[in-house]
Amino acid sequence: MLKLKNIDAFFGKTQVLRHVTLHVEAGEIVSLIGANGSGKTTLLNVISGLHPSRNGSRVFLNVETRGMKPEKIVALGILQVPEAEKVFNPLTLLENLELGAYLRRPDRVKLAEEMEKVFQLFPILRERKDQPAGTLSGGERQMLALGKALMGQPKLLMLDEPSLGLAPTVVSEIFHIVRSLNDRGITILLVEQNAKEALRISHRTYVLDTGRIVLSGSGQELLNNDEVKRAFLGKDYRGKWER
Amino acid sequence: MPIFNPDIEAMERNELLELQNERLQIVVNQAYSNVDFYRKKFDETGVNPDDIKSLEDLKKIPFTTRKDLMDNYPYGMFAVPLRDVVRLQFPLGIYGNPIVIGYTRQDLKIWRELVARIMAGIGITDHDILQVAFNYGLFLGAVRFNQAAELIGAAVVPTSIASAEVQLRIMQDFRSTVLISTPSFALHIMETMKRKKMDPRSLSLNIGLFGAEPWPERVRQVIEENFKIKAYDIYGVMELIEPGVAGECSARAGLHIFEDHFFAEVINPHTGQTLSAGQEGELVLTTLTTNAYPLLRYRTSDLTALHYEPCSCGRTMARMDRVLKRADKMISVRGINVFPEKIEEVLAGIDGVGPGYSLEVTEKQEMNDRLKVRVEASPEIFTIREERKTALQESVQLALRRAIGLRVEVEIGKIP
Numbered sequence: 001m002l003k004l005k006n007i008d009a010f011f012g013k014t015q016v017l018r019h020v021t022l023h024v025e026a027g028e029i030v031s032l033i034g035a036n037g038s039g040k041t042t043l044l045n046v047i048s049g050l051h052p053s054r055n056g057s058r059v060f061l062n063v064e065t066r067g068m069k070p071e072k073i074v075a076l077g078i079l080q081v082p083e084a085e086k087v088f089n090p091l092t093l094l095e096n097l098e099l100g101a102y103l104r105r106p107d108r109v110k111l112a113e114e115m116e117k118v119f120q121l122f123p124i125l126r127e128r129k130d131q132p133a134g135t136l137s138g139g140e141r142q143m144l145a146l147g148k149a150l151m152g153q154p155k156l157l158m159l160d161e162p163s164l165g166l167a168p169t170v171v172s173e174i175f176h177i178v179r180s181l182n183d184r185g186i187t188i189l190l191v192e193q194n195a196k197e198a199l200r201i202s203h204r205t206y207v208l209d210t211g212r213i214v215l216s217g218s219g220q221e222l223l224n225n226d227e228v229k230r231a232f233l234g235k236d237y238r239g240k241w242e243r
Numbered sequence: 244m245p246i247f248n249p250d251i252e253a254m255e256r257n258e259l260l261e262l263q264n265e266r267l268q269i270v271v272n273q274a275y276s277n278v279d280f281y282r283k284k285f286d287e288t289g290v291n292p293d294d295i296k297s298l299e300d301l302k303k304i305p306f307t308t309r310k311d312l313m314d315n316y317p318y319g320m321f322a323v324p325l326r327d328v329v330r331l332q333f334p335l336g337i338y339g340n341p342i343v344i345g346y347t348r349q350d351l352k353i354w355r356e357l358v359a360r361i362m363a364g365i366g367i368t369d370h371d372i373l374q375v376a377f378n379y380g381l382f383l384g385a386v387r388f389n390q391a392a393e394l395i396g397a398a399v400v401p402t403s404i405a406s407a408e409v410q411l412r413i414m415q416d417f418r419s420t421v422l423i424s425t426p427s428f429a430l431h432i433m434e435t436m437k438r439k440k441m442d443p444r445s446l447s448l449n450i451g452l453f454g455a456e457p458w459p460e461r462v463r464q465v466i467e468e469n470f471k472i473k474a475y476d477i478y479g480v481m482e483l484i485e486p487g488v489a490g491e492c493s494a495r496a497g498l499h500i501f502e503d504h505f506f507a508e509v510i511n512p513h514t515g516q517t518l519s520a521g522q523e524g525e526l527v528l529t530t531l532t533t534n535a536y537p538l539l540r541y542r543t544s545d546l547t548a549l550h551y552e553p554c555s556c557g558r559t560m561a562r563m564d565r566v567l568k569r570a571d572k573m574i575s576v577r578g579i580n581v582f583p584e585k586i587e588e589v590l591a592g593i594d595g596v597g598p599g600y601s602l603e604v605t606e607k608q609e610m611n612d613r614l615k616v617r618v619e620a621s622p623e624i625f626t627i628r629e630e631r632k633t634a635l636q637e638s639v640q641l642a643l644r645r646a647i648g649l650r651v652e653v654e655i656g657k658i659p
Contacts, residue, residue: 003261005261005264006296006297018293019268019293019295019296021264021265021268022265023261023262023265056296209272209276212268212272212292212293213265213268213269213272214269214272214273214276215269215273216265216266216269217349221349224348224349225347225349225534226323226324226326226327226347227323227327
């Protein structure tokens with residue numbers, strides 16, 4: 001579905017992505033894990049056209065997306081739920097959801113139907129539909145962000161740190177939702193600090209380190225990979241080399 | 244015949260190349276950041292891991308040789324801390340420094356699957372009884388047959404080095420359907436069977452899987468006719484995994500290389516130049532998924548040619564010709580690898596013999612069967628008594644047997 005080949009990206013003169021090559025198959029949950037500053041978010045921004053990439057190619061559903069404007073990429077079916085500022089705080093939930101469908105401009109009846117689907121998935125949002133989004137809790141805001149993205153009818157949904165700043169119980173609920181979205185046929189590319197949960201729900205995972213992909217494998221493989229355990233799952237080792 | 248992992252083994256060729264490219268970049272990044280040897284080699288030759296953007300770019304990376312593995316003995320080539328390693332293997336018979344190869348849990352899991360792919364590809368199922376007559380002590384990969392069989396659900400009888408009589412008895416009583424061994428041991432069992440006038444139809448055997456030494460087509464014919472079986476070839480490289488790098492399928496049109504885990508090239512062994520498909524040269528392999536002991540462009544010394552046309556079995560993985568020749572001086576005698584360099588090393592450690600020597604191999608059924616070492620002795624040898632000469636001969640024989648794990652004949656005298 002998505003194929004990145006040799007993507008380079010820079011912040012000024014600093015190279016933040018180094019010939020990143022990866023692929024996402026339709027129907028998969030693929031996660032990207034890596035330390036702070038490893039380039040995960042930049043990679044998502046590159047895919048959605050928010051950050052320029054140099055060299056390489058970015059093919060989505062057989063269409064080269066390099067040089068495309070973000071809105072055109074959204075129209076192809078790639079939607080990103082950013083880490084911060086994912087909802088419009090002063091607007092009500094309903095207005096937020098409506099904006100999610102903005103690019104597609106469905107008619108009133110259709111819009112109502114689609115919203116109904118979102119409310120079925122997130123009943124809590126229905127209760128608060130007329131409240132400004134700014135009054136929501138962290139978990140509810142994340143659900144609204146997901147709901148808003150669903151209104152865009154994504155083929156590939158990219159989630160940037162959906163568990164960030166949420167209480168543990170809410171985190172597992174969010175991951176549960178992510179998996180159920182995938183069950184409904186939405187392909188998911190997930191960026192996460194919470195490596196353990198990400199690995200658990202992912203079909204495949206890539207590990208980024210200072211802009212390079214240094215490991216890949218199935219979620220289960222990487223959960224058992226000692227290097228990953230050391231770096232992301234808090235398993236302590238005395239030294240890297242024990243010769 | 245079924246394909247064990249059709250999503251991979253029969254994947255579109257261009258998708259396979261993309262997967263290889265993705266994995267190649269990862270393994271290069273890992274090797275550069277975790278293995279001092281590779282970092283030094285890259286830096287010395289001016290190659291940056293960021294330069295490796297396509298499979299074509301792999302050519303920029305220098306070859307890795309057995310000497311590199313020896314020079315970095317024991318753990319210099321490891322890309323993971325020892326704690327992550329669950330198996331250490333030490334191939335016998337290597338001269339100079341020994342080498343040691345490490346495997347993580349994941350490495351072993353992949354290895355097991357690759358052997359299972361070969362088994363499934365030649366029709367082995369959970370109904371089969373596999374008689375594994377490899378020397379489990381000398382051939383470290385033998386145990387992989389047990390694990391792969393477990394994955395498939397087949398039963399294993401590890402008869403190991405039991406005598407040919409015992410092998411035949413077990414074959415008959417247990418109704419073994421598959422024989423897995425070196426081709427020379429299969430020939431030995433076959434001869435015993437003929438001598439005892441046993442009817443091969445009294446056996447349930449229908450598949451043979453043979454490897455670990457070169458065996459010409461003629462040998463295959465003899466084994467197949469006498470046992471009334473289909474015989475298949477399996478290939479491995481002791482510095483990577485052996486067996487399991489490649490194996491024949493039911494079409495028997497070469498051995499499928501598991502390209503999702505190994506990138507294969509064939510080079511001119513003298514110039515190092517990459518050869519195109521169909522041309523014979525030295526096989527060079529790059530591991531794409533190995534965690535503990537990644538090897539970039541490792542020269543296997545095995546001579547073969549690669550073929551990329553799709554196979555009638557449905558697999559899209561490239562095929563290599565059966566390996567019958569080597570680029571180095573290694574010879575294989577009854578499945579045991581013998582490096583002449585190792586023999587030199589042994590002779591150098593014994594007073595009164597060498598350095599001159601010659602090797603003579605006696606063939607049986609077109610397979611190397613016996614090895615005779617003729618050693619030059621210092622002139623005094625002809626003045627000493629016969630029993631001391633015999634004692635010297637025996638000590639050379641013992642030393643060689645210890646070093647290479649094979650009984651050799653020793654003759655002390657002049658080199659003709």
